[in-house]
Amino acid sequence: MFYRISGLAAFCFLGTSSPVVAQEAGRIDMQGFDLIPSLSTDMLYIDNVTYASEESAHITSWVGIISPQIKAVSGFGTNELEFVYRGERGEYFSSPADNYTDHFVHVAGNFEMDRRNRFTTKLGFEDGHDQRGRQFSSGFGNQLNQVDTYKKPGVSATYEFGSVSSPGRVELRAGYEELDYDNDSQAYLIRDRSYTKVGGQFFYRLAGRTHLVLDASHQQIDYDVAADPQSPLDNQEDRVLAGFTWESTAATTGFAKVGYKQKSFDAPGRESFEGIDWEAGLTWQPRTYSEIELATGADTRETNGEGDYIRSQDYRISWRHAWLTRFSTTMALAHEQNDYEGAEITTARNDDVTRAQLAADYQFRRWLQVGVFYEFSQRDSTRELVSFDRNVVGITTKVTL
Template identity: 30%
Template sequence: MKFKNSTSITLLAVFFSCNVSALEPASIKTESGVDITPLLESKYEYDNNIFNSSSNEKSSTKLVVKPSVNFQMIDALNTFSMGTYVESGTYFSSSDDNYLDGGFEAATHLEPSSRDRFDFKYEYDFKTEQRGTGVSEGLLNLLDDPSEFREQNTDLRYEFGGITSSRFALLANYQDIRFTNNRNLTQYRDFDERLLGGQFLYALSALTDLTLDASYTGIRYDLIDESGVTRDSNVKELLVGVRWEATALTTGVAKIGYQNKSFKAFERGDFNGVSWLVEAQWAPLSYSTFRFTSQAGAVDPDTFGDYIDQKGVSLGWEHTWSSLVSTSAVYSYTNDDFSGVEREDDSQELVLSVIHNTARWLETSMYYTYQDKDSNLALFKFDKSIVGINFKVSM
């Protein structure tokens, strides 16, 4: 799934499966007030279709090692944090697909007065897009190595008004992606996005707000592909909704509205339609939580077509059985209807996890993932299973 500038429902499966973690990392507390928290994550898994192939599937075991460290300082209502990580992936049956990723993040939250709040976040990552995904989806034979890219994300938010009263926020986001290899294919997918927006929150009560969101996003690609038709576009979106934390049992946000995606090239078809976002959590018991997410809108494809009219839904359940054992189950469904090409995909994913809180500083989990993509184009159909074990080690 793609859902740019928003939460990917596929990634929510990972979020849900990890959210039940009871790991309590200890920090190194410095005299300056900075808390330093190191963490080591590693997983060993078996994937029976590492390239998401429709035929002639290739399987492999894989070892991932990810050390990270986070620095945080809290000064009354103000928070400052930085973090960095390195991730190494080793495929034992496909060494050409081994990778080394890494990144850096800095964030701050400032409250200079009771009516002013400022949030800033910057992320820089160098990542690997595995063969059979993204720009190489269905085009595996064109690449000998996975595609590597760097990504920058900057988020700004300024909010004015009392916490329990009506308030207004200004938003800005900048995203920049540049591929560094496989340029015969990836050079046409270098792009940047600039978003400007505003949000008005009308307080119905201390814990419930009506929301009105408006945003404008400019998407610009560095190069025009061999078709000679630019992919540059402008996206306007207006959403109205509600945000609530009515009781300890339920929290969430629900928004619906209108999205217009207009291309600079008249040869490409514009999108005008309904978009929405729903994120809800229900905890009928202190040790059991259900989560529901749904999202719809137009996004850019990685391969062919003008845009994807994308709709998705995800349902997750987390349950703590004892002080040592918890489980997570997440089901996700996505429909991708492509404009500009005759293609429609239906994707499903199921993620099951069992987490064992071995010690305060050690968490062990086992997981199973099943993915299935159906498409009217046989090239993009596939199914796969992943089974693995994951360790998190802290101080």
């Protein structure tokens, strides 16, 4: 739940010329589908808007963010279709260059042909932005006069064969996603890329709700424009993991997978990766009103301007506790290690990123939730220019029908 930026302060009434009926909390029956509107708002204070280093000038600002969402859900038999639109507008009172307007849309379907065959698909589109000082502008966000905006369309599908009670179950998945920055200058064109993904998992029940799992995947990453035509960043990733999923009790669920990953570049001069990858997560609910989550993983990510790729390892823990029926708190801590790899890097770049968050939420009414939160983030790097400390405090609200 890190970085709860959502929105500002009122509730919008949705009208229609057709007769509508409030079906249940938060839903409007539109005679064929349910309409679920909501509005989230935030008022934040940020002491380092552009993630500047200690030696650089810091921009501080109050930020107002408003995020309306509309969801339409239609069910027929055991199948369901969902359409979601969410907008987000951020206004920086002391830094207009950081203002943004984002749009998120997706259409998803869940289909169950019979108890052995299930199919899910999702088509999404994001009209988003990178904050100044993030991604490719890390270390020089102050030099930009506006945020970097992009379009990100994508589609994914998953097919499952095997009932929940069968000894074995197969899951096949495929997806395609593009990242296209709006700026057409060379510095932005070399960031545009596409991801083509295929993979599958096999689950074999060992005992009760414990399963052996084998996971294999392939991903092709193609860049639209190469910064160096003689040495493009196009590459392939192949990964094979094995492990377990379990639900030992109603209060404890988890998974752990470890295996081998290879990232190889089309250009022979690029530095490939071969090594261990892992994914693990544990959810422990000692009481119905208290939940602890642990997660860790290792992966390779695309470079953001330095090196051939980024080797990352991350560790996360969070605790959510409902002290009263309407009052809950959340504490979260995450640590990330990023090592930039590449033959052309003359001196090693290693980043350690730490994030911590404290949040409290109170459900004033069934339709109104109000919260406060504090977030601290820090990056220590062998590149002093990209190191930063950042504090965010905020008040957030969510309004539904």
